[in-house]
Structure formats: C-alpha cells, structure tokens
Amino acid sequence: MSDTETNPKSKGAPFLRNEENVLQVERRDYPDLAPTGRPRSQSMDGFDDIYTDIVDYIIRCTHKIWDERDIGLIYTHYTHNCVLYGTTGNIYNREDVVRDTIQRLVSFPERRGMGTQVIWNGNDKDGFYTSHLVTGSGRHTQYGHLGQPTGRPFVSRTIADCMIHRNMIYREWVVADQMAIIKQLGLDPNHFAARTAKTKFDAGLISLDIGENRRFLGQTRPAEKPDLSHAHNDIEVQTIEMLHEVFVKRMFGKIAEVYAPTAQYHGPLMKELYGVAAIVHQHLGLIGSLPDASYEIQHVASNPSEEGGTKVAVRWVMEGHHLGYGILGELGDPTGKRVQVMGMSHYHWKDGKIVDEWNVYDELSLLVQVKLGQLAEAA
Incomplete structure (x- = not known):
C-alpha cells in the first residue's frame, strides 16, 4: 500500500495514510502495547510524551482510566465540551463523562477491559479516528446502577470509536452490549428496560415516529449502488x-x-x-x-x-x-x-x-x- 491512497469518490484527492511502525493489538501482551523505553514510532505532535503511536495512546489511556482507576486522566484526555454518543443516551461534557465512569466502576470493581483490536486512520495534523474493540469481564459485587449485587461474573464486548486531536478526545461513539451483562447477571431485561424508559419519560423524552425512513422514497426500489464517499481504498x-x-x-x-x-x-x-x-x-x-x-x-x-x-x-x-x-x-x-x-x-x-x-x-x-x-x- 502506498503512502497516499486515493478516495474513490473524491476525484483523486489524497487520503493520507501513515506507514510508520504502529503497534497492532492482536498478537501482543499488554506490556508490549504500553511499552517503557520504546521510541516514538509515529508522528504524535501535541500528544503526551509517553505515547509512542495512536494504538499505544488508546490502549494505554483506556487501561489507566478503567483498570488502574486513574479516572482523573479524563481531564487531560477529553475536551471540556466532548460529546459521547451512547445507545440509550448521550453525554455532552467532560464532567459527566467522569461521573458516568465512576458510577460504572462502583458496580464492577473487578472489571477489566482487554483491548482486542484497534483499527484507525488519520494523522496528528488532521486528527485521528480509532475504533477500539474491548472484551470486558468482571463480577457484579457492589450496589449501583444495576441494583443489588448478584455476585455473578460476566463477559461482554464493547466497541468505542474516538475522534482525537492533540491528545484530546472530542467525540466518541460507544456501543456496549448491555443486554449480555444483564442476562449473565440473571436480571430481568424487561424490568430494567422499563425502569430506564420511565426515567427518560419522566425527564420529558419520548420516541417520535417521523414516518418513512431513508431506505427508499414512496414506492421506489432501494438504491442500486451504495454511497462510497466513506471509502479510502x-x-x-x-x-x-x-x-x-x-x-x-x-x-x-x-x-x-x-x-x-x-x-x-x-x-x-x-x-x-x-x-x-x-x-x-x-x-x-x-x-x-x-x-x-x-x-x-x-x-x-x-x-x-x-x-x-x-x-x-x-x-x-x-x-x-x-x-x-x-x-x-x-x-x-x-x-x-x-x-x-x-x-x-x-x-x-x-x-x-x-x-x-x-x-x-x-x-x-x-x-x-x-x-x-x-x-x-x-x-
């Protein structure tokens, strides 16, 4: 693959791909993914000196925040006006990200999130985009957002996509398989969903049905060809x-x-x-x-x-x-x-x-x- 790839829908405009020696997750143990003494292997202007490349950044800071409980790193790794998009609601500022992280760790003090793979693009000038697959495991041992502790273990998958510029995450999408956790803990999904829905309803939220979706208009067929503007190769x-x-x-x-x-x-x-x-x-x-x-x-x-x-x-x-x-x-x-x-x-x-x-x-x-x-x- 060349240093510059062509976006098939951008009439020859280049998409910059960094070909430096960036780490990959699958075959490495955590100490190799968050090394000491490894020279910087990718241009990371504006990032903390400890990070050698964008995969090291994602793996290391996630581990320190969620596993080592250095939750305060959120203040130096998220912008004050960051937006976090979730499957049951969004967060619109850094302080609420801190609060949400604390609450989740209260219920699962033994939780560990193991990086499974990181797929990324971008560079330190325009910003990076990362997609981080995590396999999380732990036990429900404390009272918290899921109610009385069950003592049961769980394992589930999460993917977090982040937009990052100069050491700061300013936009994040998180899809966590909460249903897997609920079922493994022996909780009733319908009860938990009803409680969550009631909380949102009492806050004034409702689901508005706005009619036809975007798959087709009226009686036309679905589009024959896809939009390729997101593709880079x-x-x-x-x-x-x-x-x-x-x-x-x-x-x-x-x-x-x-x-x-x-x-x-x-x-x-x-x-x-x-x-x-x-x-x-x-x-x-x-x-x-x-x-x-x-x-x-x-x-x-x-x-x-x-x-x-x-x-x-x-x-x-x-x-x-x-x-x-x-x-x-x-x-x-x-x-x-x-x-x-x-x-x-x-x-x-x-x-x-x-x-x-x-x-x-x-x-x-x-x-x-x-x-x-x-x-x-x-x-």
Whole structure:
C-alpha cells in the first residue's frame, strides 16, 4: 500500500495514510502495547510524551482510566465540551463523562477491559479516528446502577470509536452490549428496560415516529449502488458494497459469496457462530425484527493486519419499526414502535474473503426504546 491512497469518490484527492511502525493489538501482551523505553514510532505532535503511536495512546489511556482507576486522566484526555454518543443516551461534557465512569466502576470493581483490536486512520495534523474493540469481564459485587449485587461474573464486548486531536478526545461513539451483562447477571431485561424508559419519560423524552425512513422514497426500489464517499481504498469499497447488498437490498445470499466457508461470527450476547449458514441466519434475524429498517454507514477505516489480510471497521445506524419476529426475542410480539440501532462491526478480510466478523449492538437499547414508545402512547 502506498503512502497516499486515493478516495474513490473524491476525484483523486489524497487520503493520507501513515506507514510508520504502529503497534497492532492482536498478537501482543499488554506490556508490549504500553511499552517503557520504546521510541516514538509515529508522528504524535501535541500528544503526551509517553505515547509512542495512536494504538499505544488508546490502549494505554483506556487501561489507566478503567483498570488502574486513574479516572482523573479524563481531564487531560477529553475536551471540556466532548460529546459521547451512547445507545440509550448521550453525554455532552467532560464532567459527566467522569461521573458516568465512576458510577460504572462502583458496580464492577473487578472489571477489566482487554483491548482486542484497534483499527484507525488519520494523522496528528488532521486528527485521528480509532475504533477500539474491548472484551470486558468482571463480577457484579457492589450496589449501583444495576441494583443489588448478584455476585455473578460476566463477559461482554464493547466497541468505542474516538475522534482525537492533540491528545484530546472530542467525540466518541460507544456501543456496549448491555443486554449480555444483564442476562449473565440473571436480571430481568424487561424490568430494567422499563425502569430506564420511565426515567427518560419522566425527564420529558419520548420516541417520535417521523414516518418513512431513508431506505427508499414512496414506492421506489432501494438504491442500486451504495454511497462510497466513506471509502479510502479498494477493500473499504468492497466492504461497503457487500453491506449495501445485504442490509439495503436484502440480498442475503451475498454473504455466501463474500464470507469464507469457515468464517466465524462474534456477535451480541457473546454469540460465537461458525459458517455461512449461521451468519446468514443471524443477520436475517436482525432484519426480521425490523423489516422496514434502513441501513446507513457513518464511518469506515482499515489497516493491514499482521495476521495477514486487512481489518476493516464500520460504524453504522439502522432505523425502522418493530414490525416482525427475529432474533430480538425480548421485544416479544411486534409493537410497531420505531427504534434506532447504533452498531459497530469489525471485519477481517483475507484472500478475498471475510474470515472473521465482530458485531456489537445492544438489544437492551431496543427494548428501552420500545417501552419508551409505549409509555408515550399510554400518556
């Protein structure tokens, strides 16, 4: 790959790719990812001296804040007006990020968040964009936002996408699989979702149904071709085109063409699926619950992988109505309520096929949205 790649939709405008020796997560233990004495391997103007590259920055500061409990680093790593977009609500300032972090750690004092992979693009002049897949584990041992401690262990996945400039995160999207934690702790998802929805409703929030989504207009067909403006190289173009075929055009047979026969799927509720048929059924089940849903890609990044091939990160949003049956069994019978799904996916392409997919979205968020709509309707 050359130092400058061409964005396929920008008429030859260059997309700068740093080819320096940036760390990769998958094959390294934590001490190697947060080294001492390693010389800076990437231009990091404006970043603290301790960070050798953008992957070191994300892995190290996340570990220090969440595992070593140096929560005060948020003040030097987030802007005062940062925006954090979550699946059940947003945060609009740094002080609330500090408060939210403390509250979550109160309930799970043994929690550990292990970096699984970091996919990134950008540079220190224009800013970096990172997509950080974390596998978190711990036990529910203290009273907190989930109520009385159950003492049970849990493991779940989270993907956090960050926009960073000169050591400061100024925008972040977090998709945490809260439903996986709720179920593993033996809590009732419907009770927890109803309580969350009631809190939001009492604060004046309701779910407004604004009619047709953006998948098509009136009686027209879905768009034949996808918007490739987010792509920076051929593998990102291929990923966007595959997702358009599957989620916009509903051509689920495309999965059999693009995925390797031995592909693995790492999904919500810590699902581990193997083979094309299981992956088709998983994605079909999501659309089954929201059969009119649109699918919009918001960001794409990719890196060559030391394991061979390329890893691609995609942040996406689906909007639709709960009109059918699918994998979202906790929603029960179709309610007709409008819901939005914010999700993030990582794909490992190797020899022209997808061999691994990591997919994170939160079914608990959908349940909260349905119950919020029901509260608004009853009122």
